[in-house]
Amino acid sequence: MKGGGAKILRKKYRDPQHLHPVVNTIISVLLGILAVMCIFPFIYVIIISFTSEESIVRNGFQLFPKDWSIDAYHYLWGMKAQFFHSYGVTIFITIVGTIISVFMITFYAYAISRPQFKYRRFFTFLAFFTMLFSGGLVPTYIVVTQFLGLKNTIWALILPLAMNAFYIIIMRTFFLKSVSESILESARIDGASEWRIFFQIIFPLSLPGIATIALFSTLGYWNDWFTALLYIDEPNLVPLQSLLMKIEANLEFMRQNMDVAIMQQSLFDTIPQESAKMAMVVIATLPIAVSYPFFQKYFISGLTIGGVKE
Amino acid sequence: MKKRLMLLLAFVLTIGTILSACSGKENATSDKEGKDGQPYEIKWYTIGTPQKDTAKVFEEVNKYLKEEINATVKMTQIDWGDWAQKSQVMINSGEPFDIIFTNGTEYVQNSQKGAFLAIDELLNKEGKELKEAIDPSLLEGIKIDGKIYGVPTNKEAARQTVYTFNKRLVDKYNFDISKVQSLEDLEPMLKVIKENEPSITPMATFKAYLPFDYVFNNEMPFAFAIDGDREHVINQFESDLAMQTYKTMHNYYKAGYLKEDAATSKDSWPMDVENWFVRMGDSQPYADALWSRAAKYDVVSVPAEEPTTFNDSVSGSIQAISATSKNPEKAMGFLNLLNTDPYLRNLVDKGIEGVHYEKNEDGTIKDLPARIERYNLPTYSLGNHFILNLYENDPKDKWEKFKEFNEAAKPAPTLGFHFNSDPVRSELASITNISKEFYPALATGSVDPEEYLPKFNKKLEEAGIDKVLKEIQKQFDEWKSKQK
Numbered sequence: 001m002k003g004g005g006a007k008i009l010r011k012k013y014r015d016p017q018h019l020h021p022v023v024n025t026i027i028s029v030l031l032g033i034l035a036v037m038c039i040f041p042f043i044y045v046i047i048i049s050f051t052s053e054e055s056i057v058r059n060g061f062q063l064f065p066k067d068w069s070i071d072a073y074h075y076l077w078g079m080k081a082q083f084f085h086s087y088g089v090t091i092f093i094t095i096v097g098t099i100i101s102v103f104m105i106t107f108y109a110y111a112i113s114r115p116q117f118k119y120r121r122f123f124t125f126l127a128f129f130t131m132l133f134s135g136g137l138v139p140t141y142i143v144v145t146q147f148l149g150l151k152n153t154i155w156a157l158i159l160p161l162a163m164n165a166f167y168i169i170i171m172r173t174f175f176l177k178s179v180s181e182s183i184l185e186s187a188r189i190d191g192a193s194e195w196r197i198f199f200q201i202i203f204p205l206s207l208p209g210i211a212t213i214a215l216f217s218t219l220g221y222w223n224d225w226f227t228a229l230l231y232i233d234e235p236n237l238v239p240l241q242s243l244l245m246k247i248e249a250n251l252e253f254m255r256q257n258m259d260v261a262i263m264q265q266s267l268f269d270t271i272p273q274e275s276a277k278m279a280m281v282v283i284a285t286l287p288i289a290v291s292y293p294f295f296q297k298y299f300i301s302g303l304t305i306g307g308v309k310e
Numbered sequence: 311m312k313k314r315l316m317l318l319l320a321f322v323l324t325i326g327t328i329l330s331a332c333s334g335k336e337n338a339t340s341d342k343e344g345k346d347g348q349p350y351e352i353k354w355y356t357i358g359t360p361q362k363d364t365a366k367v368f369e370e371v372n373k374y375l376k377e378e379i380n381a382t383v384k385m386t387q388i389d390w391g392d393w394a395q396k397s398q399v400m401i402n403s404g405e406p407f408d409i410i411f412t413n414g415t416e417y418v419q420n421s422q423k424g425a426f427l428a429i430d431e432l433l434n435k436e437g438k439e440l441k442e443a444i445d446p447s448l449l450e451g452i453k454i455d456g457k458i459y460g461v462p463t464n465k466e467a468a469r470q471t472v473y474t475f476n477k478r479l480v481d482k483y484n485f486d487i488s489k490v491q492s493l494e495d496l497e498p499m500l501k502v503i504k505e506n507e508p509s510i511t512p513m514a515t516f517k518a519y520l521p522f523d524y525v526f527n528n529e530m531p532f533a534f535a536i537d538g539d540r541e542h543v544i545n546q547f548e549s550d551l552a553m554q555t556y557k558t559m560h561n562y563y564k565a566g567y568l569k570e571d572a573a574t575s576k577d578s579w580p581m582d583v584e585n586w587f588v589r590m591g592d593s594q595p596y597a598d599a600l601w602s603r604a605a606k607y608d609v610v611s612v613p614a615e616e617p618t619t620f621n622d623s624v625s626g627s628i629q630a631i632s633a634t635s636k637n638p639e640k641a642m643g644f645l646n647l648l649n650t651d652p653y654l655r656n657l658v659d660k661g662i663e664g665v666h667y668e669k670n671e672d673g674t675i676k677d678l679p680a681r682i683e684r685y686n687l688p689t690y691s692l693g694n695h696f697i698l699n700l701y702e703n704d705p706k707d708k709w710e711k712f713k714e715f716n717e718a719a720k721p722a723p724t725l726g727f728h729f730n731s732d733p734v735r736s737e738l739a740s741i742t743n744i745s746k747e748f749y750p751a752l753a754t755g756s757v758d759p760e761e762y763l764p765k766f767n768k769k770l771e772e773a774g775i776d777k778v779l780k781e782i783q784k785q786f787d788e789w790k791s792k793q794k
Contacts, residue, residue, distance in 0.1 A: 058509070058585065142403045230399060233386050235360050249391020250359075 042285070049073070049278035056274045072279035082235065082243070083280075089154070090222060090240040097158040097221040102214050104162050109171030110202060115181070124172070127165040141230060156231035157239060161220055167213050174209035175202065215292075222288050240284050247277060350381045350640045353407035355397065356629075357691050360387045363684040367661050374654060379643040385658075387687075401425045406634045408641040411691050412460060415526075417452070417625050418728045421459035426630040427638055428457040436642040437461070439650040443694055445716055451624030451725050456792070460630035461645050464694040465594075466712055468719030469623035471519050471615050472593040474601065477608035479503060479510070479587050490612050493518060493558050496588060500567045503587045512567040514579040514586035517753035518559045521615045522546045523722040525729055525782055527622075529749045530741065531770055532782055536618060540723035541790075543782045545775060547752075548767055556763065559755030572754035581605035590614070595711035596704075617719040621728070627691050649694040656699050659692055661685040674702040727789045734781050737774035744769045 019027070048061055052069035059066065076083055108127065112120040135143075140160070150156035179202055187197050203210070228242035238246070349372075364385060372382040388396050397410060401420055412420060420426055433441045440461065441449070448462040473496070475487055483506075485499050500512040522533035525543065533546040546552055562568060569575065579586060584607055591597075593611055602608045631641045647654050660667045666681035689695070696709045705711070731738055748766040751757045 054583070058583075137399060138402045141399050142405075145403070145405060229392050229396060233360065233388065235362075246389050246391055250389060251391070253390040253393070 042289075045278045045281050049275055049282050051275050053273045053275055069275075072273070072275035075273070075276040076279055076283065082238075083240075085236060086238050086240040086243045089157075089237060093154065093157045093224075093239060094218055094221040097161060098214055098217045100158060101162045101164070101217040101221075102210060105164065105167050105171055105213055105217075106203075106206075106210060107198075108163070109168045110175055110198060112168075113172045113175035124169075127168045131165045131169075144231060151231050152234050152237065154237060157224070157227055157237070158221075160227050160231075161217075161224060164216075164220075167216060171206075171209055171213060174206055178209065179205050218291070219288065244277075244280055244284060247280070349376050350637050352381055352383045352409060352637075352641055352644050354383055354385045354409040354644075355400070355407060356385060356387055356409075356411040357390060357393050358387045358688045359389050359686075361685050361687065363661060363666070363680070367657065367666075367685060370662055371654065371657055374657070375644065375647070378647060378651075379640060381637075381640045381644060383644060401632075404634055406636065407632050408635040408637070409629055409645065410632055412628050412630050413626050414622055417460060417628050417630065418454060420630070421454045421457075422728075422730065425633055426459040427633055427635065428459055429461070429631055429638075429642065430458050432631070432638060432642040433458065436639050437646045440646040443650050443696075445713075447619050447716065447719075447721065447725075448624045451619060451621060451721075452628060453726050454728050460628035461649065461693075462624060463627035463629075463690060463692065464649065464696055465627070465690060467624050467716045468617040468619045470593045470613055470617040470715075470719075471521075472591060472597070472611040472613050474589050474591050474598075474609050474611040476510075476584065476587050477602075477610045478584070479507065480610060487610065487612050491614070493555055497558075497562075500562065500565070500587070504565065504567060507587070510585055510587055511569055512587045513562065514589035515569055515572045515575055515754065516579075516590040517750065518555045518755070519590055519614060520546055520549075520552055520555060523618075523620060523724050525724065529745045531745065531767075531775060532779065534723040536615075536722060543779055543786060545767065545770065545779065547763060547770070553759055553763055556752050556755065556759035559753065560758055561755070563755035568754060573751040573756035581609070595715050596708060599705075617715055618722050619716075619719045619725055620722045621725060624725070629693065645693070648692070650697070652697040652699075655693060655697050659687055659689055659698060669699070670702055673699065674704070675699045676702050724786070726793075727786055729782055729785055734774075734778045737778050740773040741770060741775060741778065744773055 044061070044063070047063065047065065048056070049072050050068050050070065051062070051065040052067035052071060055062070055065050055067045108123070111117055112124045112127070114120065134140075144156060144160055145151040148159075150159065183201060183205075184197060187201055192200070223241055225239070225242040225245040228237070228239050229245065232238055232242070364387070368383060368385055375381050375383060394416070397412070398416070400407070401410070410426075412426070417426075421428075429437070444462065444464045445467050448464065448467050449458055451467070452458060452460060452462055473487075473490055475485075479485075480487055483499070483502055485502075487499075489495060496513075503510055503512045517528075520528065520533075521536055522528075523536055523540075524530065524546075525532040525534070531545040531547050532543055534540055534543055563572065579589065581601060581604055584605070591601075591611075593613070598609055598611050601611075629645055631638050631645075635641050648658060649655070660675065660677075661681050663669055665678070666685050667675045667677050669675050689698070695712065700706070700708060744766070748762060748769075752759055752762055752766065
């Protein structure tokens, strides 16, 4: 795939990095500032997670806290049962979900990208239609809980997110663009079945596109908390982000219902302190931040939904 | 074209068949329950963090219920923060269940929408004992258009706002807090604290309290006076009291008695760090003891108003029967037992004796670690308080004091009146936004009320407050004429 990237560069024949030095400096500084602005909140979160609780209550959040402490991580270790369980759920749904989602999307997209497929316009429209008009929250909930009976199962976290019309359209364009019909034709003449064509020709040729979709799905599953909010009551099935949201939402509830909160001391006990929340954010975000560079190389070949002339 | 249409039709039909097949099956199975002598399973959704020992405790509960009313209960807890959104989706989707916790405006809206059953008749049949056990003002207060849509928790029916002080500092400087009646009375104490206690914020962030009966909440400009003219709705922000109170608050703010970020801060002021001198809160009998226990140092309160029964104080915790319930009689039977049978009530609330709590010889109880760790239910949301076992450090007369408190309270002008906001929805939306903008800054004293209160009121006028006031007055008069 590196060859493909190089070819695009050569076609443009001008080194995009070759700018006037002044312009180059200005742009570099601006982008540098932007990058710091993006990274800074996360660094701040890390600092707060290492601040002692007493210091937060008295002085608020500080960039250079007076007292450092690892109590927050100690606290997380204390609730490790729920925490690691949720971690496991998240990893499971991310891996399984991404695999299912990639296959469903590529299958669908491949079918509607082939001119021989008679109903491709109909199925393209079917996918496209859902982008314009979605059923809405309540009908979705009815389908998932009452018709499919997925409530309180791990599938409720996976299946509702598996298909995504937008990704299907992206993949369809990618297939149309990156796989020429003549390759497929020659494969057919050689007697390859549709499955063989898909897995041995289409799949390797479209790897950048598929990797992109896979990354989108991975991020989608990793960051998803809303499906769990709707469909999961069992503490055993609560994913990590949902756990974080729950803590945040419980805190919000407490702020708005101080009388209930004060009468109900247990509420306070279930809610970690400020620094512990930040520590959870750190632990929840790091893996996905670390995995990003592995996907990143595929982005070089870029994504288009249309409009590119060969 | 024709072909494509056929295909679409076929597709829709297939999906339709599959779906109806699925739902048909479910109906068949759940209808069977409850007949043929099978115990009916009551689906109960209530608020709170799901607990580890719920299944264990409800095994005991179900053993008892099978004998008493030939039913079992499946209780599902929904976490505090998830509650509002999740319960609303469940109700809107018509999910079949029997009993659900509800409160406040959600209770009113869902009842008006028909999501809950009106239980007046059920109360007379399956809920006879229950009806007798509950404070009549609670049942009166949650009536909507003359009908009762849920079983309120029998507890404090009144609300009383108090000033709560940090007792250590009160003792240290020999303050006489018994004379405190208004915000202005706090001034000399705040000054002493500010000068002598650098690590203490004199006032924990709170929003100055205006004693009115609010149609929505204290942010919204629709209120009835509690004393004086109880017949007419007004904009409380136009009252002299508002100006005076906010002026005092602004002086306090300028003097540095409040944190600078008071208006924007969303942080609750937790009691567990002792860095405040005075705060405001809603009280109930023996609240100080409760708060002191939570804070781990002593606090002491003085009332800022007489106890009054408000709509929101009676609708703070209600168990409603869903309109989708397949067996409302059984659901009511269960609620009846839950609110009148001490064994069941204590079992649901405190868990299993010997596992989650221990009973002393005098009948008082003591939590075991398992109750805190594995079965910590929110008592207020479940049912009748007055048949609960007392803790060993509870005052012996705790429930009597609650009953006295309820009896001493006088009803608010709008007790039992629920405004239907449909006719003025768009005005209310913009008024809500304006209130959100002005109220926090004014009530925490962050801005000068001389300048901002008139601005606030002017904007409210532009947003159509008069129309809303008129509508409230109209509905209130109609409601009033139906009373008696």
